[in-house]
Amino acid sequence: MKNLTSSDIRQMYLDFWATKGSKVEPSASLIPVNDPTLLWINSGVATLKKYFDGTLIPENPRITNAQKSIRTNDIENVGVTARHHTLFEMLGNFSIGDYFKEEAIPWAWEFLTDEKWLAFDPELLYVTYYPEDTDTKRIWQEKVGLPENHIVPIADNFWDIGAGPCGPDTEIFYDRGPAFQDLPDGDPEMYPGGENERYLEIWNLVFSEFNHKPDGTYEPLPHKNVDTGMGLERVTSVVQNTPTNFETDLFMPIIKKIETLSDGKKYGENKMLDISFKVIADHVRAVSFAIGDRALPSNEGRGYILRRLIRRSVMHGQKLGIEKLFLNELVPVVADIMESYYPEVKADQDFIIKVITNEEQRFQETIHEGMDILNSVFEEMNEKGETVVNGTNAFKLYDTYGFPLELTSEYAEEKGFKVDTEGFNQEMQEQRNRARAARQVEDSFSVQSPVWAEVLVPSTFSGYAQTKISSELSVMVANDDIVEKAAADDRVQIIFRETPFYAEMGGQVADKGTIETETGEVVAEIEDVKRAPNGQTMHIARVLKEIHSNETYVLHVDESRRRNITKNHTATHLLHQALKDVLGNHANQAGSLVNPNQLRFDFTHFGQVTAEELVRMEEIVNEKIWEALPVVTVETTIDKAKEMGAMALFGEKYGKEVRVVDVGGYSVELCGGVHVQNSQDIGVFKILSESGIGAGVRRIEAVTGQAAYQYFRTKEAELNEAAHLVKAQQTKEVAGKINQLKQEMKEMQGENESLKAKIMNAEAKDLFENVETVNGVTYITYETKNQDMNALRQLADQWRQKAVSDLFVAASATDGKVNMLAAVSKDKLEQGLKAGDLIKTLAPFAGGKGGGRPDMAQAGGNNPAGIPDALKHVAVWIADNTK
Incomplete structure (x- = not known):
């Protein structure tokens, strides 16, 4: 076996699959983009779901990646077992309707055993397969040459999480030898695939052959897929021959740093303290990556998970004698370990440290609150003569305040009490069941529809320059079937050879409009526009009069609506840069919505935005509007766009060719949306509100053009009404009149209080x-x-x-x-x-x-x-x- 670092293994894996014609996809953000079903990216395939369910067709059907992932359903096992982690890297290779078992299995064997690659001893590798999947067994025997005693049938080897693609899988195990055997020979679990420590699963190859339909039946997929996953942490532990994943070069530098921060504690000297070392090393990796991807601690969703990970780390730090803020000192170590493939962690190091430090400081107060609660529990138990801390209280301390069960047990033991661990475990199991139920929904795919996957006709978007064109209707689909004609009241999806209609994307809503004959008769209304699986613009229309494929129609975008959208979209670009100018470069876009009526812009920022800062941002945007800056779009490569200083939206994927929107050199962003030609076309910009929508995430809502004018008219009417109510002759007198009324009210309140006191004193004499x-x-x-x-x-x-x-x-x-x-x-x-x-x-x-x-x-x-x-x-x- 070769002497390799974790970085070597990761790169070697990607290089291998590149030799097989696979496109190497970069690791996506841990925060899912346009996928509300997922809290975190939790597997290598999670970012490729649209390819597997057929809603999008990849440029290259062969894909490989090293994907950072987070799973927190079994968080209590982290540090206790050899391989549980919150953040892990999944090495994957995927085939979307291309190669299948005959290629995937021998290639996996080649990577593991060939001297050019990992060079594992074939005698130490075992595989499992689904008993009904005789093809897989045949390939392992005939094409790979594995003997019968290295091939194990397992009834559970069928990957199926509900509706969507599913199929049999085959797992590869590495025999770590008798030194790791934790069960005696003859034990029913002592085999590859059993619950033991000797045979370590390192790779799973899933063959998606069937569609699991909502009615529970299965049908063959029109295109068979391959989805594989190999955990980098596990493979590294095999290659580096470590007892657990934590002794590899992915974790040991962090553990060594923790040793220097503790009061003389050393890893490997005490099993219970080793758990704390492992928990901290694991959690700080997850937290660093998640914050780098702009997840921030809060009281719900993924923010709650981050907060919990940080708090667990702090509590375990206390068990190691670390009383000061310390997680911030571990972030640079994580950045150094991962820099070769994830340079963004080092680039965002200061931001990550700031977030973690703020959260650690907040938790110091919470720790004391948790201890107060625990002490009050002890006091109440003393009064009632009880000796056992009930499981509900222990779990509340664990779940809300980050107290590990063993820490609560230690404090209880000092006071002469015990903890109801069975009750605690029951509460934990109920939470785990809820998480698993949620996970079943999170992991689900859509059922493949074969129709759109076969539609390959080209479609050109010409809407950047035009809003009305003549174009041929190429394909029309109704009820999942391609049709040649559609009648009145039918709802259809249509592709034209050329279209001015913008499909919803990047926060900008879709265009609406009409389909007309050459004589101007409206025959259909465009209600929505989306991307078809192969990338074409798909128009969703309600038919008014019969229409036919292969005929030419006039496509007419609602121009007034489009103008308002473009004003709001360009204004978001100006606002984004103004935010950075006023608040700092950390103020990054965290979401947006651009529609005809208003714009909504979410961004990362700590603390509230002051009224003065909002005024300054608004001033800057309007100044740029009045400067009449030209809006220029350039199509170029992603590398040249970066050289131009173009801002990219965090978490978005970009191809080799990108579109750069440059507003007079002030705002330069990657964007595929439609914009005004000159900033003065926006007219005027007005912020309506600013609020917090989560820890570290703020939202600005604003209007432009006609909507801004209507806003000012409404405010003018309200001011005139106020003037009438306070009997002011002019609106400029309103403030003075209000101050006068406030003074009069204050004097009246004083008189009222004085009368109350006199009444109270009179009553008190008798009282x-x-x-x-x-x-x-x-x-x-x-x-x-x-x-x-x-x-x-x-x-x-x-x-x-x-x-x-x-x-x-x-x-x-x-x-x-x-x-x-x-x-x-x-x-x-x-x-x-x-x-x-x-x-x-x-x-x-x-x-x-x-x-x-x-x-x-x-x-x-x-x-x-x-x-x-x-x-x-x-x-x-x-x-x-x-x-």
Whole structure:
């Protein structure tokens, strides 16, 4: 076996498949693009789904890639097992209707065993196959030459996740030898494919032969596909002969760095501490890559997963004696390890460090909150005489605050308690079941439709320069069949040889318009426009009068609608650059929507955007509009576009030829959309709103042209109405009039408060004489109306000064809401009577909850009718607590 680094293995794999005619696809972003069914890219094939389900036909049917992927369904196993990871790299080779079993199997064997490539010992390789797939067994025996005892039938070797492509698979295992045998000979699991540590699965070849239809039946695919995956971490552990994946060069530099940050802890000396080393090394890789791909910590979705990974790492860092912020020091190590294939991690290193550091700092507060909760659990258990922390509490600490079960167990043991691990595991299993149910949906494909895959007629888009042309109707499809004609009320998908209609893409909505005869008669309405599997523009139309294939029609885009779209699209480009000018280069586009009515622009940024910053951005965009900058488009190579300084949208894939939109040298972006010819065509730009839509992601909504004019007219009308209401002669007087009214209102409020205080003092004279007694404890209860909590606190202060009773309870109803306050004298506090306990008992009568200090507590509620019962219950509570 050769002495290879992980980088060598990755590159060798891609080079091998390139020799077989495969196109090497770069690793896509971990954040799925235009695929709402996936939270993360979780496999090599996930980025190629549209090829496999037939909605898109690749330029080259042979593809290979090294795809970074994230899976977090079994996060609790990371660090415990030899091979569980959150982030991993899947080496894949794919055939979309091209080569199949006869080629794929021998080629896989060639890469693994040939001296030019990995040069594994053939005697140490075993394979499994689906028993009914006799072709695969025959190929392994006849073309590869594997003996019978190296070929194992496995009934589960059929890849099927519901509707869509499916088929048998064959897995390749490496025998790591007796040193890794964790089960005795004769054990039913001691075989390739069994649950053991000796035979390690390194490669899975899936042969998509069938369509799993929604009704549960299977039918042969019109085009058979190959989908394979080989985990880089696993293969590297075999090549480098390490006990687990964590001792490879993908992880050990990170672990060594962690050693220098811990208080003298060393990897390999303590199995429990080794788990913490592994968890941190694994999680910091996943977090670094995910943040680099612009996923940011938050309380939901992928942001929640990031937050959880960071928090788990911090907690495991504490187990290693690391009390300071430390994950930021590991990011450069990750960047160095991965730089040869993923230079973007090093390029984004500062950004990644900033995000992680912010999240670590936030978690320091949460750790203390989690510890407070754990201590309160211990205190409550002591009071109840319990000795076992229930599984629900342990899981809450794990899931919400990042406390690993073993950490909770350690703290519990220090206090003389145990943890209900069975209950914890039950909660964990329920969460895992939910995740798996979600994963079944996430991984699903569409069922292949053979019709559009066969449509190869060319279609040219001429809509950059024209909105009305004559063109021949080439192909028409209705109900998944190619038809020659369509009647009124039919809905059809149509391809023309040439079209001015823009298909929805890159945030820009599709054009709408009409299909007409040469004489101007409208025969169909274009309702939507999309890309066909082979890249043509597909028009989705409602037929008004019979139309026929191979006839020429006039295609007419709704020009007014298109003009508004182009104004908004070019404005997004100007806004993107203005964002960077005002906020900094980290403000990258995170999504957009361009329609005729407005534009929406999502971007990455920490913290809120100030009003002054919004004003400056708006000024910049309008300045560029008024400068009448020419909008020039250039078709060039991706490399030359980068030399021009063109901004690319994060996560988007670009071909060799790209389109660059240059707005007067101020904004230069890669974009396939339609734009104005000069920035002054936009007219005017107005920001409507700015808001946060997730941690680190903000959204700006804006309008241009006619929509901006209508916005100003609406605001003018509102201002005129305000002037009328405050009796201002001119709109410029409105602010002064409002300030005058505010001053008058303030004076009136002061007078009102003064009158309230006088009334309260008058009532208090009688109030403090109504003292009652239960079991030697004196108390006063008082019900009033329209008094806020501040007024009740002032009453309590008077009560305390007069020292007329041991307890005081007051309640007031205002607009259907209840304010309630309880106070206890110092003497009775020493005897164990607490205001917080009293208010918690009284609050439910008024439909609320309460709490506070032992000497004073307060509550709110929404049931004023319950106040009398609450006050009556004071005597009951005193009696119960003074027996």
